[in-house]
Amino acid sequence: MKFTDVISPFLAWSRAAKKADTIPYPTQQNPGADRYRGFHINDTSKCIGCGRCETICENKAIDMVKVEGIEPTKGDSGLRPVVDYGRCCWCGLCIDVCSTGSLAFTNEYRWVTEKPDTCRYTPGVDKKAWDNEEKGYRQENDVLGWAGSPREEMTIEVPEERIKTFDEVVKGYTVQQAMDEASRCIQCGLCISACPAHMHIPDYLKAIAEGRFVDAVKLFYDNNPLPEMCGKVCTRQCETVCAMGYQGESIAIRWLKRFACEQFESLADVLALDAQPGEPNGKKVAVVGAGPSGLSAAYYLSRKGYEVHVFDRYEKGGGVAWYAIPEYRLPAEGISKQMEVFEQAGVIMNYGKEINAAMLKKLESEFDAVYLAVGLQKPSSARIEGEDLPGVKPAFDFLVSSPEKGEGLKGKTVIVIGGGNVAMDTARTCVRLGAEVILSYRRRVEDMPADDEEIHEAMEEAIDFRVKTIPIRIEKTKNGIRYLYHEAKMIPNPKGGRPSPKPKDDVEHAIDADILFSAIGQTSDIEFIPESMQKEMELKWGRIIVDDKQYTGYKNFFAGGDITPGEGDAITAIADGLRAVQGIIDRLE
């Protein structure tokens, strides 16, 4: 043994004269690091109550509960996370997956309380000392990407090729793409409340993610008898509230619905026993109009055992979807595939029968209930001079006339007035027929009621968008017409909403064209309802006002779809049909 070995340990005493490494608590206190995983905070106004924090928490420390003062709305469950510090391990998974980024940790870690119950609290609702703490572990979705991811890209035909034909623009997902896309769903179910028909979206997305496509189709038919049509042209209100859309892209719910339907040549075969008429109950229901609303009411009534007769003026069912949406968006074979299901379910179709006042009277006496789902038939008027010139036509009538089968418009110049889907459909159809198309709209592009995709694709197809143009009049020229307009300025609406256009100056601008299509909307045509009946119903701007079960107030008459006030899209019409089924059952039983 060396002498130094005896002495050297005592040198440690030199530390006694130096500053200690330890922190003399409580006179000196260390704050948590900037990124410290301390106590929770939640921006309750940003939180949508999707419950992903609850799902990811491996300790079951988070429960979603109803909070007073926060009501459920479309896209917000009204629930907020409650954290139990008896279970929490501060791993921060809840923070990193929070779809809106509202949940966060502060760097505060000291909390002394006599009341153990307060250790289970609702961040952001129950006031805590650290609520305004700015430092702490925050989500960095750009680093991790756990809170939102990009969508599986859909193959879309390039504009140069697609304008040559009426072939479908959207090519659809492959099986792998669809399963990957569907597996992005976090099963929060916010979409269900946003969908007018309350479809089982999380369930069928899960089925698609797991490759159970038959199950997915059966789930569609639970509350939507036109899934393939909705899979192609739905306004997809579900996607607007998708939790994945906040920090990524919303799930392509519409494309996935389309994908699942496209996996089968016959939907009737897939559904088999699930789409059979119910046990007859001896009651008869007449449905006027074979559009989405009429068909959905007919399908579910027939499944309940009612004898359902559908009447439509056209030779095939499907309504607007069938005769006005162009082939490149909704090919005809998809519609006939879906119509087979109605026949299998026992719905009796009476095509080519336009209902007039006398016939409606007859229906009233022959059937136990009547469902009016005739939609909007009459094109609106632009109320400008020259509207009755021969070169000026309603766009809606043009779309209905199967223009793809007619002679082309090669070398012609076409003007389309309007900014809705009908305007886009008309303009894009004319492009495919070889015309040069100019689209005139009163407000800005962002104010257009058409789908964003429609607008975007129309722009890609070299349609000349003349926005902020107010029509003045249409004049006749030697070879065609002359469209005159003012340039507009936007006056903001003090109540919010779209601005109103006003002429910028007195200058009149002119475009010479061969044809002008007016696509500024449709209005109802209720002349087929006898006046005596109309008096018994509540009408507003030509539309029938109904209660929450689509009852008109007149005998056993129900109404739904575009003939009643609403969103004016297919899925809302389908939802009306579903409500009418309940209304009819309640009334007849």
Place this chain on the structure above:
Amino acid sequence: MGVNPATDPKKTTHLFFGPQHPGVTGNMSIEMWFDGDQVTKAITHVGYLHRGFEKLMEKRLWIQNFPLVCRICVPEPDINEECYALAIEELAGIEVPERAKWIRTLVLEMGRLAMNLMAFGGQAGTVGLGTGAMWGITFRDFVLDLFEELTGARVYHIYIQPGGVRRDLPRGFRKRVHLVLNKIEKRLPEFDRLILNNAVFKLRTKGIGVVKPEWIEEYGLVGPVARGSGSVRDVRKDAPYEIYDKLDFDVVTETGSDIYTRAIVRRRDIDLSISLIRQILGGIPAGPVATKLPNLTEWRVPAGEYYSRVESSRGEYGYYVVSDGSLKPRRVHVRGPSYVHAVPLLERMLIGANIADVSNIMVSLTTCPPEIER
């Protein structure tokens, strides 16, 4: 039937050491029989942790196991996250960005440094030199400050994830790591004077707790226990993971085989970690730190099995992960070095040991009971 002389109640004293004892590492106990103050027989007991990590993991989503695996080794949690992440990455075919690999290596070395500082000081504690234990804990705390800044937590970092790490380095982090390393390095000679150049420590550790070199193969010993007896096994060199093949280092090895040698190995490991951290800090490339993962709550890791291994401060550490392609692991098996060190090896080493050296021997193996009872 004759009475076993090792447990003869007339000649031996029967005692339990632990689980509630400061000289025991973690939650385990040793049942011992003594003849005078010499151990005649020792049986180790585990079962006080009652967590069942491996079984729990089968009931949780893949990602939910990260807050769990780190608890299998409290002082050095990162190796668990690393092993589990490596296995998932292999099964799911996930590429890890280069920067993330460097940061992971940094974290692993910081964890190793913290663990070795505590273990080195702890060794002094078992011979009654409490100051050494306190200093070890204090130095470790300097490293934990860095972990807190980087990961948001001092002990359970939950930082390494499949596809990378959860956060990028904070601004100015490298500089602060250098400062801490300098501070520790400046104090290490003091540490040496207190522990290694201490007459009492030498008397209590030299020639005691000898691990015979032939036991290395017999028991499958790894880490400082094997390297103190002449082994040169080190997964970082033998099967480099992350960026260890880009770092310049030699495996620390000594031949003394006793407790004192193992303390020296640990002390040299501290120097090695400091050198490696400096090398890493000088080479971290720019770029992303994480690969995007699928939806975590619906993530099905493709079916397959994989054994991932890393070098922990106690030797080779491995995870055998089996996936049946579902949302949760089918089976996860944790192979920690403590399994052989703290059960068969310890039981053998204790025979003939003095009662006062039991804790000393046990701590020199740096055993970690959760690795045994996982």
